[in-house]
Amino acid sequence: MPRLEQFRRAYPEIDLRISTNNNRVEILREGLDMAIRFGNGGWTGHDAIPLMDAPLTPLCAPSLVSRLLHPTDLGQVTLLRSYRSAEWPGWFEAAGTPCPPVTGPVFDSSVALAELAASGAGAALLPVTMFESHIAQGRLAQPFGVTVSAGRYFLAWPSDRRVSPAMRVFSNWLSGKGAS
Structure with missing residues (x-):
């Protein structure tokens, strides 16, 4: 998200429509060209390119680290x-x-988990690459170096969809091939 303004300035002719949710996006049914999905990249009827690994590690408020x-x-x-x-x-x-007993509410958003962890409500397993700025700002801390892979983020689109020039520009930019 922090890089979207960079994209808009570099490609003002491409109109992005961003829809965020944590449900599995049905690209065709929702009228989208592409979607960022988390998983293994093997979605039937879709092509996908990897964007970033997302190893999980406990993150918490810095005040909890000493414990x-x-x-x-x-x-x-x-x-x-x-x-x-x-x-x-x-x-x-x-x-x-x-593993101790894991009880309590269940969340469908890494952002919500990060906010709760930053507030001191507990520790959350989060993709450290997504929350590096929170760590740098001192809002979250990583008490242990152990990480575990649960998947990665991919840019996906229907295999039978013609990739438009705008889709290609966005795909290249997002994957780092066209980022400036």
Whole structure:
């Protein structure tokens, strides 16, 4: 999102319509040309190019870090969770530590999880690459170096759709091939 103004200035003739949600986007039904999707990139009837890896790691308010000296210490704070229930158990497995009970509300938004974590409500498993600015600003901290892969972000479009010049420009720009 922070780079969209750069795109608008570089390509003022291309009119973007941005729709954000956390549901699986049905590109054709919603009248879209392309969508950014999270997963493995293997969606039937779609072509996709990888945009960015999104390894997950616990992020929390800096005020909680002093209490988190070992991954087992996460059992003492609320583990904020997404709708993907295997994430915390997968992270604890990668950390070589048994997973404590994970209870509480379930969220469908990494942004909401990040805001809750920044407020001190607990620790959230988040893609650190998406929240580097929060870490740099001191809003979030990464108490452990362990990460676990749950997928990556892709730009996807229907395989039978002709790729327009505007779609090609946006795709190249977003994937870094045309970013200035």
